Amino acid sequence: MDSIFDPDNKRPLQVLSKKAEKVLERNWTGSFTKPTSHLYPFQWSWDSAFIAIGYAHYKPERAVQELRSLFSAQWDNGMVPQIIFYDSREADKYFPGPEFWQTELAENAPKIPKTSGICQPPIHATALLHLLKYSPDQKKAEEFAKELFPKLKKWHAYLYRERNPWDEGLVYIRHPWGSGQDNSPLWDEVLKRINLGPDEIPEYERKDTELIHVDERPSDYDYDRYVYLLDFFRKRNYNEEKIREDDCPFLIQDVLFNTLLCRAHFDLADIAERIGKNPEPFRAQARQTAEAMNQKLWDQKHDMYINYNINSGEQVHAHVLAGFLPLFAGIPDKSRAQKMFDYLNTKCFCRMDENCLAAPSYDRSGTGYSKTQYWRGPIWINMNWMLAEGLDRYGYSGYAEKVRESILELASNSGFHEYFDPDSGKGYGTDNFSWTAALLIDIVERYRDSDLP
Numbered sequence: 001m002d003s004i005f006d007p008d009n010k011r012p013l014q015v016l017s018k019k020a021e022k023v024l025e026r027n028w029t030g031s032f033t034k035p036t037s038h039l040y041p042f043q044w045s046w047d048s049a050f051i052a053i054g055y056a057h058y059k060p061e062r063a064v065q066e067l068r069s070l071f072s073a074q075w076d077n078g079m080v081p082q083i084i085f086y087d088s089r090e091a092d093k094y095f096p097g098p099e100f101w102q103t104e105l106a107e108n109a110p111k112i113p114k115t116s117g118i119c120q121p122p123i124h125a126t127a128l129l130h131l132l133k134y135s136p137d138q139k140k141a142e143e144f145a146k147e148l149f150p151k152l153k154k155w156h157a158y159l160y161r162e163r164n165p166w167d168e169g170l171v172y173i174r175h176p177w178g179s180g181q182d183n184s185p186l187w188d189e190v191l192k193r194i195n196l197g198p199d200e201i202p203e204y205e206r207k208d209t210e211l212i213h214v215d216e217r218p219s220d221y222d223y224d225r226y227v228y229l230l231d232f233f234r235k236r237n238y239n240e241e242k243i244r245e246d247d248c249p250f251l252i253q254d255v256l257f258n259t260l261l262c263r264a265h266f267d268l269a270d271i272a273e274r275i276g277k278n279p280e281p282f283r284a285q286a287r288q289t290a291e292a293m294n295q296k297l298w299d300q301k302h303d304m305y306i307n308y309n310i311n312s313g314e315q316v317h318a319h320v321l322a323g324f325l326p327l328f329a330g331i332p333d334k335s336r337a338q339k340m341f342d343y344l345n346t347k348c349f350c351r352m353d354e355n356c357l358a359a360p361s362y363d364r365s366g367t368g369y370s371k372t373q374y375w376r377g378p379i380w381i382n383m384n385w386m387l388a389e390g391l392d393r394y395g396y397s398g399y400a401e402k403v404r405e406s407i408l409e410l411a412s413n414s415g416f417h418e419y420f421d422p423d424s425g426k427g428y429g430t431d432n433f434s435w436t437a438a439l440l441i442d443i444v445e446r447y448r449d450s451d452l453p
Contacts, residue, residue: 016412017444020437023416024054027434028062032069032086036418039211039430041090043070045082045120046180047435049127050382054438056127057445060135064144067124071151073115077108078158080124081115082177095207096230106238117230117238118175121257122159125152125264129271134445146275152268159261160285162240169288170253170296171261172310174243175229176222179254183218184361184375185318185368186254186307191225193312194249202231216372216428251310255297256322259305262289263329290331299323303339305331319363320375321349321383327390337394345399350422352399357406359384360422371421372428378419381407385439404443411440 027034032043033051040047048070055063073084081103091097098114109115128148135141163171173179176187201224208217218226229250236242244251265286269279299306299315304323307316324340326332332340345351348365350358362369362377370376384403391400410420410427416436417427 012412013408013444013447016408017441020054020411020416020440020444021058023432023437024051024062024434024441026432029086032066032084033062033434035434036430036432038093039208039418041087041093043073043084043086045070045080046123046382049123050385050435051438052127053130054435054441056131056134057136057441060131060137060141063127063131063135064140067128067148068144070124071148071155073110073113074151074155075106075108075110075115075158077162078154078156079108079119079162080122080155081109082118082120083116085114093207095204096227100204101230102234103238105234109238117233118173118178119159120178120180121260122155122264123260124155125268125271126260128152129267130442132271132274142275145271149268149271149275149277152264152271156261156265156268156282156285165244168296169285169292170258170308172251173254173257174233174248174250174252176226176250179252179257181256181320181322181361181375182226183222183373184320184322185366186252186316186320186322187222187250188318188368189316190250190252190309191222194225194228196224196228200228202227212429216374218374247311249311252316253297253308253310255293255305255307256325258289258293258297259322259326259329259331262286262293262326262331265289266329286329290329293326293331294336298336303336303343319348319366321359321361321387325383325386325390327394328386329390330393334394341391341394341396341399350402352402357410357420357422357425358399358403359387359406361419364422371423374419374429377422378428379406379410379422380419381410381436381439385442404447407440407443411436416440 024033027037034041035044035047048066052063052066074080085098101116103109103115103117128145132141132145159171176182204227233243265282269282272279272282296308297305302319305326306323309316324344327337348363349360350356357379360377361375361380361383368376384407388400388403410425414425414427415431416433417431418429418433420427
């Protein structure tokens with residue numbers, strides 16, 4: 001794919017970056033940044049981490065406030081919730097809102113603000129280390145690192161304590177939303193095993209399909225099971241042990257979640273070293289997670305990492321882009337990395353020598369692939385940002401450049417959408433999406449000192 005930017009004229013990139021800054025400004029509330037103003041009107045956990053990565057370059061004080069705001073709603077047991085409902089006036093615009101979650105039933109949840117009762121991938125330490133590396137104000141970044149470090153330590157400790165009961169080094173998620181990949185083909189077989197009668201599905205009314213075309217969103221069948229699981233948790237007062245012991249039907253050791261925990265734990269070790277703390281316990285725990293992923297989540301036949309269903313005792317054979325993201329955490333050895341790259345560099349995703357956008361979120365030949373439906377094929381900028389970082393780590397810089405070029409082209413031609421058609425580049429979902437804008441800013445800022453074409 002030819003570059004849409006003249007390497008001798010960086011003005012198009014600068015203009016695009018300024019447009020991205022306007023998106024973040026539009027979604028800034030004064031204390032945090034909404035993913036977008038209408039579809040997601042509250043603060044989301046991993047969104048805020050990606051957003052902070054963008055702010056780190058040009059408004060580091062916003063990156064600080066973004067993470068500080070998020071961790072101010074941390075549960076007493078250490079969990080960082082998926083959603084924080086700061087503005088009750090917006091509660092009727094989103095489902096499930098605080099009245100449905102009822103997290104006041106949990107002894108560890110904060111009374112104010114209200115939150116959701118699940119968590120998302122733990123990429124926050126990675127965001128903080130990014131701030132330490134790229135903030136123009138290094139002194140303030142280090143001061144904030146000292147402030148946030150104990151909260152990050154508590155967050156990771158919660159995951160290794162509550163979600164790793166067999167001490168394998170692998171943590172589980174208990175809801176598709178916990179992975180960040182809501183309706184991914186990863187969950188098809190798992191959700192099919194949740195057989196529900198009409199009286200088992202709590203009454204609810206979707207809000208997302210009032211704003212986004214139904215063809216781009218998860219199905220009602222999936223949503224019934226999402227809501228059933230949330231009801232399962234609240235009936236057990238969000239007590240992790242009881243949820244597990246009462247045969248929760250969704251217990252998955254997820255590749256993406258564990259990858260980001262592994263990377264974040266290594267990054268927490270680096271942060272510890274920078275602020276005069278002992279890094280070794282974090283590195284040892286991260287190595288255990290990496291080793292467990294290599295032992296349990298590697299798919300020998302397809303040369304990528306795949307999920308493990310604890311309830312069935314089986315690997316989950318759905319081949320999504322997340323299966324390549326252990327590169328981001330340095331998990332595979334060079335031999336496995338080469339096998340992963342050889343699979344990525346095919347028509348199933350995007351060949352380097354073809355004029356294609358890199359890379360769709362699901363194998364194009366997979367069952368149920370869709371280039372328009374949420375996590376069933378479209379390109380997601382956060383996934384591709386991590387993919388490019390991982391490819392660089394293993395020396396596949398040519399493909400990493402192709403991925404970044406795709407990100408730049410998508411934003412330039414279609415705007416800052418939530419996700420994109422991997423064939424046409426058309427934007428789908430909501431527009432003016434914050435992490436799309438933030439991660440583009442990161443690419444452009446670091447482009448100035450890189451060899452990107």
